[in-house]
Amino acid sequence: MGQSVLILFAIFVPILFGVCILAKPGFKTRKSLIATATVGLVVTTILSFAILYIGDMQLELFAIGENMNIYFHADKMGCIFMTIVTIVLPLVGIYAFEYMGHYEQEQRFFGFYLMVYGVLLALSYAGNIVTFYLFYEMMSIFSMPLVFHFRTKEAVMAGLKYLFYSLTGAYCVLFGIYFLNQYTTTLDFTAGGTLDMSKVAGNEGLLLIVAMCMIVGFGVKAGMIPLHAWLPNAHPIAPAPASAALSSIIVKMGVFGVMRVVYYLFGAEFLRGTWVQYTWITLTLITVFLGSMLAYREKVFKKRLAYSTVSQVSYILFGMALLHPQALTGSLLHILFHAVIKSALFMSAGAIIYKCGVERVDEMRGIGKKMPKIMWCYTLCSLALIGIPPASGFISKWYLATGSLATELPVISWLGPVILLISALLTAGYLLPIAIDGFFPGPEFDYANLEKKDPTKQMLVPIMILAALAVLLGVFPNSFVDYMGELVQLLF
Amino acid sequence: MNQYWILVAILLPIVGGISVRFLPYKKTWEMYVFLEAIMITTSLIVWGLILGGPTEVFHVVHFFNDLSISFKIDGMTMVFAGLVSILWPLATLYGFEYMEQHDRQETFFMFYSIAYGVTLGIAFASDMLSMYFFYELLTLSTVPLVMHTLKREAILASRKYLYYSLGGAAFALMGMVFLMVYGDTLEFTLGGVLSADKVVGHENMLLWIYLFAFLGFGVKAAIFPVSEWLPTAGVAPTPVTALLHAVAVVKAGVFAIIRLTYYSFGTEFLRGSWVQNVVMALAMFTAVYGCSRAVKESHIKRRLAYSTVSNLSYIIFGVTIMTPMGLVGALCHLVCHAVMKICSFMCAGAFMHQTGKKYVFDMDGLGWKMPIVFCTLTLSGMGLMGVPGLAGFVSKWNLAAAAVDSKNPMAYFGVVCLLISALLTAIYMISIAMRAFFPPWGFDREAIAGSTDPGWKMCLPIMLCALFTILLGLFSSPLVDFFRDVAAGIY
Amino acid sequence: MAFVQNVPFFSIMISMFAGIVSSILPAKAARRLNIAATVVIGAMSAWLLVFMLQSDIGYYTYMMGHFPAPWGNEIRAGVLEALMALVFCIVMVLSLMGGLHKLDEEVEPSKENLYYILVDLLLGSLLALIYTNDIFTAYVFVEINTLAACGLIAIRQIGRTFEAAVRYMIMSLLGSGLLLMGICMLYDMTGHLLMSNMKESIAVIMEEGTYAVPMLVTIGLIVVGLAIKSALFPFHAWLPDAYGYSTVSSAAMLSSLVSKGYIFLLVKIFYRVIGLEYIADSKVLNIIFWFAICGMIFGSMNAIWEKDIRRMIAFSSVAQIGYIYMGFGLGTEAGITASVFHMLMHSATKSLLFISAIGLTDASGYKRDFFEVTGAGYRNKIAGAGFLVGSVSMVGVPMFAGFVSKLLFAEAAVADASWRMFPAIIVLAISTILNAVYFMKTVLRIYTPMPVEEEQAKGYVCIPWKQNKVYAVVIVLFIVLNVVLGCNSKPIIMMIEEGLRNFM
């Protein structure tokens, strides 16, 4: 029992730190604020790594209602998501200490940042759908202040839009939970699904509708087609560290929700070959294609990255929708790689804006000369994202493509890889030109009064670590792949 | 405690109220202490009756052919009387500070405590006639409260309220008469009183009469076609809107509908008939209509009044499912909504009392100036929204569980309506919290410079209600089990 | 024949005698005599009622001067008659005393004793209508009643009252003309004038079916005649002016007693002369039912539009009379019990309303306009309380008489479940709402305080209840009567049912 209390600490330490930072009227100096925030980050990271190390842990907190109890269970799937959270968030936090110095009201930013960190950990440990839904809703509410941090008129509107979209998604999920409560043996996540076949016998149609509702509900957070409009205008408005955390982790929580529902509540067998699977796959493919097309046309740098998030996350959803072990491993891998790459890209974008104050892509000619280190990390990460072999992106796309070919679905088995390839080309189309113009600005660039604008070490180090990770994960992937492989065997 | 304590519980606040008006007082705080003492003693008596009271019928006044004013304590009484007896002393305490600005306090508090006695009368009534009797008295005793400020719009609001209520009562009377003729007795018995042989030829007519009686009592429960009076009654002072138009009067309407459906006509007779669909459709439409009107409303109290309209239809939706689980869901939301709504009305009242402003857009930046008030307002807003961990989630959970369990396709659509209106509630409650805590950049600071949190007499009830919301949210299983016993008829 | 059985004869004789004697007495003496006579008659009726309840003889007939039928006259008394007589006396005394202070202002001193003659005659004719068993005497006393009522209206001697008296006279003459023709045709067919004999011969006629058409015409004539006289809906044009402008006590007496007398005569004719079952299947009842339904709605609608407070109460009488005729229209035993109970309730509540209305208008500078009455409830507290109780009872709030009669009507309508039930129930509900609208509008109006400076400007004065003790006592007694009728209505309803049962 002793270690299971660890989960409790891992969740409530950051939340407590966040509340203290918010509640304290004012810090004497900026340094003491940064110190408390770092301590918070470090302690939580250590705790979560300890949980990762100890492995399978359970904690039953208490019961709100009849079968509504707060229950934490750090199973294998939860650990994957917990790892991406503990890797990305501290690094983004360190980056943010430097970045936010430039703006005021930091205290509010860091307070909410730590609370979001705690809630994300709780989400990854959640053992049943009710606890998951509780912290899913908390996450929307706490991450909203991060989005409209600058409190300009459009920032507040974007924040509200973000909140109301995620609330709509949350209520679709709640609608599903009510029905699951009736038709499943237990609401806890158990690999392979918990549908009570005797009750389900009569009304499969109803349950398919419920499944579609929950997928669309969680899809809102993952930026899937019907309700993705909030993402492109929430990211550019938010400060860079917030949008980095947002697009790499919080969006993944939507994917995590879909994963839990499909594989741990309904079970893959129930949805295989049904109209739900087909509509889901077509939705993801449309998003993949649409996201990359919009990103290609977008001129504002952060908006472009936001659209790229939309399309990359739909890669993952596409892999899940195929309900095939290989494709599932591909999507799990892509979750890991995309989190790392996208946070690095957003942090580099933030650094460029922070240093040169330039927003649009066409104004960034010769950036490579001014900020060589940042641009090197940027280029490495974009290569990884596009899927050039040595880098990590290639492996996950490889598994996705082979997985989709392996499923005998009539049209999709060949159409899927084709669309993946096209959108990979488009990804190259919207990421590489920045690097090329950056390094080879062409003749009229005045090399004379050029002066280096690289950011301080505090901002640079996290980006470099992530860029290095993006490449190394691609080179030595097999430890991850085996871990994913045995996890996937459990689900089919 | 024998039966006569019921009479004491009902008459004490009435007599106390009248004595408050006519006894001379040197200082006002004497009156406050005297009135609060009466309130608390009545509540203690009520809780004494609930926990250990007699259960057989106690006839007080005999009318013609076996009609009588009589009292009884059954499951429903415990729920409603318990709820009212907890919230009324709190609201009175709140009222003391609020009414300092207004004159004619004695008359106000006279009718306020009379209304308490009459509401207890409704709760303890054991048959349709005595409930109808106190139901009418409740209208008469609350009209002067709505009219208290004696301004033009207050008089118009009270007139509209009076016409709606008396009109509704007329139709309810029709329902009662049919029960007298076609039922064995007017006594409330779970499962209905209609005698099979008398009803055999007239099912369709009786269904029509149930619809009329439902709309009659629905006036007070603010069902769609007849809900216009509630927002206009928002013009009354806050202790009135907080307690009466969020808890006592409207809940009396819903209580009457539950009595009508489960204890007089009987759900076996009504379930599956065309009336159930009509009534459920009405409830669902009102739930969405109430919220959509609330989103557009910028006057804070009218917005909360519209939110009451929609939340009441949640309860009525639970009732119209017509299964024991439906009743559990309805009772659960009846209690949770009462606690949450009274908290939000009190916060709105505190805001108006401190700043004298009435509109949502005057709230910019007040969150940091009046932390207690606006934190509790945000908390109760989240509760209404259905954030898990607070009371709203529990009641929505039970309502939806009942709807899904009833296997009635319309009930599934009802759950969708429930969630749509929860989303709309989120929109209009979160926008208030946003304005209070994160106002847009250019708001004028000196407008809110002077405002601070109100005195302890206002803050204490607000905080207590917020605490109840959290407690109900986290530890609701004992309460829900009690409701299950009530629905099963054990009490 | 116990002595108490002479009570009906004595009461009629006393009222007639008081009327004649007061013509020569000065005003004060005439007033005292009148009140004394009414009180004595009330006591005797109560004594008779108690006797009738204890003894199990249903009813008894009393031959005047022991002359048998064709020559002598006959009185018949039962539980119902005694009860009606008692209530009429109580209402008569209270209405008279309620309006005393206005009498001194509005009627010249020299003519005041004439007023009391008319009041005595009115009482005499009412009692005769209740007790008589001979149909032509009924007609004669109907005429006396009309003349007395017309005198009561015209006593105030302002232009309005004359015009109202003339209109009243014309309509009543129409009514009594039809009634007389009906009675003559009845006599023509049956050959008898005594109601009990008539009943057997009519039963015989009905069996043979010989005079089917003339019988229908006779019933029509009598019913329409009495409907005109008691201001049923289409023939109510004279009522608002008659009640609106006459002096208070006559308005109270007219509205609560005169129209009830004619309705009671109609009930007697239904039961004793023609028999309920023949009436039920003749189409006349449907006509009454539909007239009553329209009366209930349009009476209340007019009352809502009315600006003058006393004409509003007059229009509400039209609606209430519509209620009573709706009870007859149902044609069942329960329906008629409800109508009779409503007669008692209406007479008590209506005179209370008229008397308290006058108190309110006095406190508002004698102006009768609806908006002038604002805040009158505070200026004249006792009148305000009276008006509040009156309107709350009319609207049908439990614990007051109105609620019980509405409940009886609804129960009667539901019990017979014929095609009449739905219109009756719906209209009952709608007219309750309409009642609520115009009564509560006025109650709210009198209880919204008028700003103090405006009151001084208009010269309104507060009237403490001590200023007119008699008036205050009358209002309190009326309230008590109302609450008694409302609360323990069980014995009264039992009496009515028993009376109607042996009314045949």
Added chain:
Amino acid sequence: MIGLNFLPNFGEEVAMILFGIGFANLLFQKNLIKKIIGFNIMDTAIFLFLAEKGYITGRIAPIVVDGIQSVEKYINPVPGGLVLTGIVVSVSVSAVMLSLTMRLYKRYGTLDLDEISAQLRKEGK
């Protein structure tokens, strides 16, 4: 057959027609005096009808002249008695009506009821 006793009941038919005329006059005439005349016509019509009822052909009036004879000799006296009371009633009613009309005429100078109420409305009291 319907028309069979049309002739023998000639008296009653005349009475009915007279009654109609009187009733219509009382109701529709504008002038008050004409109304009173109409009322009297109506009443006399009823008394004619009553007298007609009492009459048995071939018998003499019920006045005892030469000693008491058997009942069959005389016609039925009861309707006669009724007519007497009727006449008393209609006379007194006409008297009251006429006095009221005189008062109205003295005050308003017209016998037309609608005109009187128009003047009253103008006065406003």
